[in-house]
Amino acid sequence: MNDIEHLAPGDDRPWSPEEAASIARAVNRAPSVHNTQPWSLSMHDRVVDLHQREDTAPSQHDPEGRDRTISCGAALTNLVLAVRKLGWRADIAFRDDPEHLASVAASRRLEPGPAEIQRYEAIADRASHRRPFEPRPVSGPDERALRSAAEELPPVRARWITGDAEALHLARLLTYAARVQHADQTYQRELASWIVQQADSKPSGVPAEALGEQGLGAVGLVSGATRAPDEAWLAARVESESVLLLSTPEDGLRAHLDAGAALENAWLEATHRGLGASVMTQCLQLGEIRRGLARGGGGPDSVQVLMRFGHPVAPVPRSARRPLEEIFDDDPR
Structure with missing residues (x-):
């Protein structure tokens, strides 16, 4: 993930509803502090802007917003993987703004690599295992x-x-x-x-x-x-x-x-x-x-x-998520 000064998508067509939903589903499954999902998205052309929501912050657990921003970083990984899975190169511009954290542009067509596909597919299965693991060690x-x-x-x-x-x-x-x-x-x-x-x-x-x-x-x-x-x-x-x-x-x-x-x-x-x-x-x-x-x-x-x-002992319950339409920010800033 590298800083870039200009985002110049190679396709002027906006994200289709199906593409937008695919990206939102991936972001929606990112881990977050107390499952607060402290992010929102806005889209224009073939750019996705990642914003940070402060209205969900647990004030005692996360008084400085450290975990909230770390959670948004996890969402950024899922966002990039979703753009790559759609067959685009994902260029990231980081913003020095606690509300508008980053922009991801689909700059040109580029097929994802095997590791990117594997990690994208793992998004749906990722869960928090807070109970003890099996005694056998990780290799x-x-x-x-x-x-x-x-x-x-x-x-x-x-x-x-x-x-x-x-x-x-x-x-x-x-x-x-x-x-x-x-x-x-x-x-x-x-x-x-x-x-x-x-x-x-x-x-x-x-x-x-x-x-x-x-x-x-x-x-x-x-x-x-x-x-x-x-x-x-x-x-x-x-x-x-x-x-x-x-x-x-x-x-x-x-x-x-x-x-x-x-x-x-x-x-x-x-x-x-x-x-x-x-x-x-x-x-x-x-x-x-x-x-x-x-x-x-x-x-x-x-x-x-x-x-x-x-190594997990047993499956764990999945945390609920907000409806996809609530992820999108009506004010694109």
Whole structure:
């Protein structure tokens, strides 16, 4: 994904209704903080503009909008894959604007490659696996492929948490964050409002049955029902799963977009390979956790995302989505 100064589509015809719907469906399936789907689209000629909606932001969970912008970065990956699947080259112009984040132009005809097709097809199957994984580890080739997928989008850097010392360091940081956020009643009330029961038909929020009560995935989203883990026990869980840390040289709007795009790239690669994944960013709302993880990696990068990968034990419930027509922005800005 490279910045470009001018968008010059090679076909003046506007997107057809079928093409527009295909693009919207792909964006609609992107992961987002508490399934808030904080994006909207506008289209003109053969350009798609990605906007950020601030009206859906959970104020306690995401006070600075980090997760909201990371979510929009994931949507951008799906948007690009949808344009590529339609047989167009996708040129991206990033905007220094928190409302109008990026524009994607179909500049000329170009058939998608095999990896792009595979990841596009994985969009429909991608889901958050917050419960424990099977005990068998992710293979070395799969780990290399996932890290490579994340790092296809520079300047994002990816590294696996490896060894006893790193696992214990991460476990200590996660247990600290879990205690802080479990005790924050204002935070917990807001989180509870985003957890929906199976009978509910809300187009946003996280299904209650998708949440775990213990294990690494549960610590990644600490609710009132989460059991506070023992550090040594959690360190063993970190070592038994594959935990990937994504970081960027800078910290800001563009860095958060880049991290989200890389996150989704790796997640779709994992889905294509039959692996499950979930994202842990709740703990990273605490600045001391981000700083602790950056020091643990031996570098000055800003930590943006933690991801866990493994072999799913069972299928997980899918989160609901807004109707496609609600994704389109009537004010193209």
